[in-house]
Amino acid sequence: MMKAAVVYGKNEIRIQSVPVPEISEGEVLVKVRASGICATDIKTLLGQGLPKNLPAILGHEVAGSIERIGPGVRGLSVGARVAVYPIAVCGECFYCKQERHNLCLSEFGLGHGIDGGFAQFVRIPREIVKIGGVVEIPEKLSYEQAAVAEPLSCCLAAARAGKLGEGDTVLVVGAGPLGLLHLKTGNWLKAKVIMADLRRDRLEMAAGMGAAHCINAGEEDVVEEVRRFTGGLGADLVVAALGLPEIMAQYLPAVRNGGTFNIFGGPPAGRPVPVDFRWIHYAEVVLTGTFASTPEDFRLALELIGSGEVKVDDLISHRFALENMLEAVDLAQKQEIIKGVIMIPEEDG
Numbered sequence: 169m170m171k172a173a174v175v176y177g178k179n180e181i182r183i184q185s186v187p188v189p190e191i192s193e194g195e196v197l198v199k200v201r202a203s204g205i206c207a208t209d210i211k212t213l214l215g216q217g218l219p220k221n222l223p224a225i226l227g228h229e230v231a232g233s234i235e236r237i238g239p240g241v242r243g244l245s246v247g248a249r250v251a252v253y254p255i256a257v258c259g260e261c262f263y264c265k266q267e268r269h270n271l272c273l274s275e276f277g278l279g280h281g282i283d284g285g286f287a288q289f290v291r292i293p294r295e296i297v298k299i300g301g302v303v304e305i306p307e308k309l310s311y312e313q314a315a316v317a318e319p320l321s322c323c324l325a326a327a328r329a330g331k332l333g334e335g336d337t338v339l340v341v342g343a344g345p346l347g348l349l350h351l352k353t354g355n356w357l358k359a360k361v362i363m364a365d366l367r368r369d370r371l372e373m374a375a376g377m378g379a380a381h382c383i384n385a386g387e388e389d390v391v392e393e394v395r396r397f398t399g400g401l402g403a404d405l406v407v408a409a410l411g412l413p414e415i416m417a418q419y420l421p422a423v424r425n426g427g428t429f430n431i432f433g434g435p436p437a438g439r440p441v442p443v444d445f446r447w448i449h450y451a452e453v454v455l456t457g458t459f460a461s462t463p464e465d466f467r468l469a470l471e472l473i474g475s476g477e478v479k480v481d482d483l484i485s486h487r488f489a490l491e492n493m494l495e496a497v498d499l500a501q502k503q504e505i506i507k508g509v510i511m512i513p514e515e516d517g
C-alpha cells in the first residue's frame with residue numbers, strides 16, 4: 169500500500185492508503201520524491217475540469233526514482249533519478265507526427281485521465297515512456313528543482329511560439345509562479361521582460377530576478393507604461409499568465425503591430441470576451457495560446473535547470489509533506505505561496 173492524496177470531488181481531498189499501482193509491458197513505476205503543486209491542480213480542485221472518473225490522484229510535475237521497470241523498457245534502469253513529462257500521446261496522429269505532442273488527438277496524462285504524482289508511487293504509462301518522457305536527471309539536480317522542469321517547459325513553449333529572441337520586449341501579465349518562470353525564460357533568451365501585477369511583493373521579487381521593468385497594475389496604466397518603455401511601439405510578445413479573460417482583454421493593446429499575444433493562463437469555460445477583428449487585421453497581430461509543452465521543451469527545461477542557466481530555487485517558497493496536502497492547497501488557493509512542492513522522503517516507501 170502507499171499514501172496518496174485522493175480527490176473525491178470539488179474541494180474534497182483525502183489522504184489515504186491505496187494500492188501501489190501495477191505496471192505492465194513498456195511501463196515504469198516511479199517512486200515520487202517531489203511533486204509540484206500547479207495552478208491547474210488548484211483550479212481542478214475548485215471544480216474547473218474535475219476528472220471524469222473519481223476518485224483520482226492529481227499531480228503532473230513529478231520527479232523521483234525508478235522503482236520498477238516493465239518488460240520491454242529500454243534505456244532506463246531501476247534506481248535512476250528521473251523527471252517525468254506528464255502527457256501521454258499516441259505518437260501516430262497528425263499532431264504527434266509534427267512533434268506537437270500536447271495537441272495529440274488521444275492525449276491524456278498524469279492527473280488528467282490517469283493517476284498523478286501526489287502519491288508515493290506513480291505508474292508511467294507506455295505512451296509516455298516510448299516518447300522519451302522519463303528523463304534521467306543529473307546527480308547535482310535536486311528532485312524539487314527537477315519538478316519545476318514541467319512548468320518551465322510550458323514557458324519555453326510560449327517563448328518559442330512567440331519567437332522571443334535577444335533584445336525583444338515581452339510583457340508578462342501576472343507575477344505568479346508561471347509569470348516568474350516566464351521572466352526567467354525571457355532572461356535566458358536575453359529579452360527585456362516587463363512584469364505587471366497588482367501585488368507589490370511579487371513585483372519586488374520580479375525586480376530582484378532581473379525584470380527590466382515592473383508595473384503595478386493597480387496604480388499605473390499598464391498599456392501606456394509598456395508603450396512608454398518601448399518607444400511607443402508596444403511589446404513584441406505579451407504573455408497573459410492569468411486565467412481571467414476580461415482582464416487579459418484589457419492588455420491586448422500592449423502588443424505591437426505584428427507582435428504576438430499569448431493567452432497562456434487557462435481561461436474558464438463559458439466566458440467569451442469581444443475582440444476587435446479590425447485591429448487584428450490591420451495590426452497583423454498574432455493572437456494565440458499555448459498550453460503545456462512538448463517533450464522537446466521538457467528536456468530543454470531540465471537541461472537549463474541542470475546547467476544553472478535557469479535557476480529555480482528562489483521560486484520554491486514552500487515544501488510540504490504529502491500528509492499536509494490540504495494545508496498546501498489551502499495556502500495555494502489564497503495565493504500565499506509562490507511555488508509549493510510536495511516532498512516525499514526516501515524512507516517513506
Ligand SMILES: [Zn+2]
Nearest residue numbers: 206208229319
Ligand atoms: Zn502544471
Ligand SMILES: [Zn+2]
Nearest residue numbers: 258261264272
Ligand atoms: Zn497523437
